[in-house]
Amino acid sequence: MTISPSVRPAGSTAVRTRRRPRLLVAAATLFLIGCLWHWPPNALQYDLRVYVVSAQAFLHGQDIYTAHLAYPKDMALGFTYPPFAALLFAPVALLGTAGGRVLMTLLNASALLAIGIVTLRALRPQWSRYRVAAIGMAIGAAGVALEPVRSTFDLGQVNLILTALLLVDLLGHLPHRFRGVLVGVATGIKLTPGIFIVYLLVTRRYREAATAAAATAGTMVAGAIAMPEASRQFWGVYMFDPSRPGATHFISNQAWRGVFARVAGGIDGIAPYWLLAVVLTCTLGFLAVRRAYERSLVLESVLLAAVVGLLVSPISWTGHWVWALPICAVLVHHTLQARSARRGVLAGLALAWLVTMAFGLPWHSPHLGDKEYTHHGIQLVVGNSYALCGVAVLGLALYGFRRRLTRAA
Template identity: 35%
Template sequence: MEQERTGLPPWLGPAGLAAMLLCAGSYWLFARHSGGGLWNGLDLGVYQAGGAAARHGHAVYDIAVGRARLPFTYPPATLVVFEPLSRIGRENALLLVNAAGFAALAATVWLTLGMLGYRRDAGRAGVTFAVCGLAVWLEPFVQHFALGQVNIFLMLLVVADLSLRDDRWYKGAGIGLAAAAKLVPGLFVLFLLLTGRRRAAGVAAGAFVAVTLLGAVLYPDESRTYWGGAFLDSSRVTTATSGPGYVFNQSLRGLAVRTFGGTHWGDRIWLPLAAAALLAGLWLAVLAHRRGEEALAMVLCAFTAILVSPVSWTHHWVWAAPALVVLADAVRRTRDRAQPLAASLLCGFVLVLFAWPLSGPRRPPLPRGILGVLPRNSGNELEWTLGEHLRGELYTAAVLLLFAVAAAWLVRGAVSGPRETPATAPPIRR
């Protein structure tokens, strides 16, 4: 017997498609007329350079790409993908990666809606279209597509994994694969353990080890360098900018360094802040899971990982897409005075993340978020005024507010009723 699902109005299908075409079309026009200022494929160039270095037997972790001298920072196993990618021209590779990334974003939103209990119909497709259209005008996605990043693919691996029933023997493999490609998603393994899903956590750990060993077999020298200590050196990620206080590092460490005038005091304050955020975020994620709110738990765990990571560039914040879906669902399900609060939080998230088309000196209008207009580079962030600090830390403030609202929502039971947990619910089709 299949679990009862929630349907959405069929008119959302064509309406959502029209909204996506309008948003994506306007974004594409800006990209085409930006003179290369919007899509530069900077990070994609690093991936391709790493793949090319591996193909030619050069030291992958010694490369420095472009004027910014960007190093390769990903685990050796990712070279399995980056080697063939290095054989494609930059422009074609950027189109390929971004087209696949947009498809992965759509799959992420679709699966998140399934986790929230919506059945597969035209309305669900329409909401997926609409969220994807909005996303291309949010700063994390503008940066993601501009740089040719891969975070959307890692997010999809995690979402696809958590959308599975707990009795699937392979549940956890996607999380393990994502953690093997980038260490930050490894926090979801701890989340599985804390929610009593030991088998899935074991599968995730096994997948991580298997992929890492594959990387060691195929790239032994690179593996010795990376796992011998390079993966612990966060300065490799920030040396091309003004350090961990760079405005686009929207982690708690970035906040602490900017607020307390440098790494001396910033790093000392960041560690207890990160520990507190880790405990609070995981506690909320576990509580949400026990209430049957798996999609909310997933979003809380993801934002916890982003906050406590030493470096979380804004393009790591692609988890905003499933977060907006969860918030929109909360608006639909809440009652009385809680509904305006949920709606305000949803609108606030969009406003904080939105990339407004702004002109620069001798530059055409480009989509830029709140952070893009603040003084940056060369330590300018350490000299911010109070007003600039308030604007520059809005990402973190928005997530901390989300944590507070989620805590009140879960503890006080503001939702219309708990869902069935994935482990106990009857089979459903995602």
């Protein structure tokens, strides 16, 4: 006797429903273990060492901005973040070097999965939670194919963590009264997320902008109470020194200032051109941001603001470009959704971003030993390819969001 296809065994749906969370947890656990396997506790994670040295200095009552001088030059660079960041890194310092590496790797891996999930939720709001979580985690895990993501893991950086915090906040995953808090906290850690306070103003989310500004001020006060002298030095001196994080012309700096320094053969005389590029990028970039937001393309507006921030910051190392993951996802999504007349352009841009970020093209041009100053021809394109990808996506957005269009691009 056969069972009709329309008849289901009792409880089968409930069993599958119970299995789904277990499958997701198992998949996430395997990914976390895989990340630990690839970036084990004995991995170098150079930037994490900087965080640990500064946090240990704080715990021992020393100056967090000069503590690195007690180490060999190749062991630790100077701490470049606000004092509040050193407070947050104190637990990492207490764990020790190996424990800190494990914690940072797990946090970065978790942030990567979160980025994939919130990105997909914004692109597919009608999908079920399980489907978004499963496919979103797969998108996030695929992010390790991109050089900015790998660089963040390699260095033990905080880029993925900050990106996840910002997306969760800006895409509305917090209760209304708390929206803007994570933007402020992220800004208190690394300053550059402050571009999103401008984003909130441009998109007329004034209450969230005020909350973000207040949260940022709170981090400044906390840092000043814990380390008054270090706070005075940072806010009065160090934050105005763009060369403190490293050489401006180094190939890893894919911000406008790095591009101009490489093309001009040094930073002397580039200030007028750099400032002009910053003004134009902010003006046109936030115009595209506003138009995207008015068309209810919230995720796209956030990503455009991120590109603006990456280009206008004095330093944007390749690891800072972890925004490439959601940007690539959005470009692929719009390519699949576009009409045939525009599909070719979008597909070309998506392919350019994927290839550039997967292979880390700037690293394939001459670098180190001031070789960046010798670039010519195709080397100029390859050596500045991250910045060029950013300009291309802003340009396409401006074209697609022209005022005479009555629907979103």
